[in-house]
Amino acid sequence: MxxxxxxxxxxxxxxxxxxxxxxxxxxxxxxxxxxxxxxxxxxxxxxxxxxxxxxxxxxxxxxxxxxxxxxxxxxxxxxxxxxxxxxxxxxxxxxxxxxxxxxxxxxxxxxxxxxxxxxxxxxxxxxxxxxxxxxxxxxxxxxxxxxxxxxxxxxxxxxxxxxxxxxxxxxxxxxxxxxxxxxxxxxxxxxxxxxxxxxxxxxxxxxxxxxxxxxxxxxxxxxxxxxxxxxxxxxxxxxxxxxxxxxxRGAPRIYGEIAGYAATFDPAPGSGREPGLRKAIDLALADAGAEPGEVDVVFADAAAVPELDRIEAAALAGVFGACGVPVTAPKTTTGRLYSGAAPLDLATAFLAMRHGVIPPTAHATPSGEYGLDLVTTARPGPVRTALVLARGYGGFNSAVLVRGAETVHSVLN
CATH class of the missing domain: 3.40.47.10 (Thiolase/Chalcone synthase)
Known part of the structure; x- marks a missing residue:
């Protein structure tokens, strides 16, 4: 292979x-x-x-x-x-x-x-x-x-x-x-x-x-x-x-493809260098051979710490433009599950593709300062490609781009 x-x-x-x-x-x-x-x-x-x-x-x-x-x-x-x-x-x-x-x-x-x-x-x-x-x-x-x-x-x-x-x-x-x-x-x-x-x-x-x-x-x-x-x-x-x-082997269903991935690490505090999240997004898109306009939804890391929220919002605006892509954080209904959070977001992204609806960010009222199209009620519509983001304590950043089954088949054909 x-x-x-x-x-x-x-x-x-x-x-x-x-x-x-x-x-x-x-x-x-x-x-x-x-x-x-x-x-x-x-x-x-x-x-x-x-x-x-x-x-x-x-x-x-x-x-x-x-x-x-x-x-x-x-x-x-x-x-x-x-x-x-x-x-x-x-x-x-x-x-x-x-x-x-x-x-x-x-x-x-x-x-x-x-x-x-x-x-x-x-x-x-x-x-x-x-x-x-x-x-x-x-x-x-x-x-x-x-x-x-x-x-x-x-x-x-x-x-x-x-x-x-x-x-x-x-x-x-x-x-x-x-x-x-x-x-x-x-x-x-x-x-x-x-x-x-x-x-x-x-x-x-x-x-x-x-x-x-x-x-x-x-x-x-x-x-x-x-x-x-x-x-x-x-x-x-x-x-x-x-x-x-x-x-x-006759798998009964294909939820979708793990199409792109990248990981970066934030610079040391006080270094004056930019956080690494945007680079992780850019590299994951490049790994998948995808353009920003192909992404139908971003499943955000959603730290709910103002400084970290600003960093994530700035990274998304830098890649997609202000309010350039729907953003959601269903983890507001579960809490942050640490290493289990992003795999659950991946699973939820595949289900969103299957059902044609973006799940909401419960309870949150988006602040205008972030410039995000934050989904706060379920939003019907085709979901073909999703980006899932995760950040770990200490400076870890990871991004995975997934494509739905229909998109995988259309690319092959």
Missing amino acids: TEGTKVVVTGLGIAAPTGMGIEDHWRATVGGVSAIRRISRFDPAGYPARLAGEITGFEPAEHLSGRLLPQTDWMTQLALVAADTALADASLDPAKLPGYDMGVVTASSSGGFEFGQNELRNLWSRGGKYVSAYQSFAWFYAVNSGQISIRHGMRGPSGVVISDQAGGLDAVAQARRQIRNGTPVIVSGGVDASICPWGWAAQLTSGRLSTGDDPARAYLPFDARAAGHVPGEGGALLIMEELELARR
């Missing part, structure tokens, strides 16, 4: 506060139904931030064996079920493929925080002999890739990417690279979950969490009232394949 090999998505596995599965997530997202609530996993009263996008109604024991449950963190349990769902959506049975023809590349920003917290509590309060042997890997960043690969016998090129919020896009790009190098199938994306006291304390150190208590006002990107983001948990896993191989 070559650098020009088309890599497509044939299955989606969604685990999000808005729903476990494609239908529930899409229904809530296009309706602008928020899943942000006061934290229920622990008592947040003593913390400055008290809201999150939690996944509710999910019982791991209904989906996973009793052998797996004591080995795995909540995050990994979500990821295992998302992978199962994605494989089923793609009508792909791993048992019928050679193990070395399948790999797993995921992203993580925290690993199994809650599992680690519980075992450290045992260490401090009861002693080392009460610490689970599974602590050696259940907390680790690569655990989702490892557990998915073991569960399905996937022995091909695998790994984990750690670049905070940008990691989900970076993982998908690494998966595309491995497919172009000859691996037929890669499971990729990201699922994160660290809504526990230890994880919460770590997230608060960024200084970017919203301290509001009204779910409808707490996470407002590109809004004059913006004052930080609300965290969430979950994400999405994608089944990625080379286009012709997917066609030959």
Whole structure:
């Protein structure tokens, strides 16, 4: 295979506060139904931030064996079920493929925080002999890739990417690279979950969490009232394949193509150099052979920190012109899912293409200072090409351009 090999998505596995599965997530997202609530996993009263996008109604024991449950963190349990769902959506049975023809590349920003917290509590309060042997890997960043690969016998090129919020896009790009190098199938994306006291304390150190208590006002990107983001948990896993191989095996659907990608890193503060987000957008468009006018919607990073919102808005205006492209941030209904956020945006972008509607940025009222065409109510219309952006704490920038199935077919024909 070559650098020009088309890599497509044939299955989606969604685990999000808005729903476990494609239908529930899409229904809530296009309706602008928020899943942000006061934290229920622990008592947040003593913390400055008290809201999150939690996944509710999910019982791991209904989906996973009793052998797996004591080995795995909540995050990994979500990821295992998302992978199962994605494989089923793609009508792909791993048992019928050679193990070395399948790999797993995921992203993580925290690993199994809650599992680690519980075992450290045992260490401090009861002693080392009460610490689970599974602590050696259940907390680790690569655990989702490892557990998915073991569960399905996937022995091909695998790994984990750690670049905070940008990691989900970076993982998908690494998966595309491995497919172009000859691996037929890669499971990729990201699922994160660290809504526990230890994880919460770590997230608060960024200084970017919203301290509001009204779910409808707490996470407002590109809004004059913006004052930080609300965290969430979950994400999405994608089944990625080379286009012709997917066609030959009779894949029931092709959601679209991972057409372009780029990553940059911001310069050191005080250097006087420009932030790297616009360059990432330009390079992703060039990688896809696309012009700015071809992009039908941008799924924004949407930091909801005024300085960061200004940087993103300026990058978009520089590429597309003021109000030159519809911009949306459905993550206002889930919170920022860290490494799971951008894969969920990719999945949502493919669903927007399938249904012909841009989902809204719930609750936000766009401020005129940003010069954005921010979509605040569902907007019907053809969606053929979408740009997904993500930025990670510390200066990571990533951009992925995706094309819908109809566009992929028309380019080939």
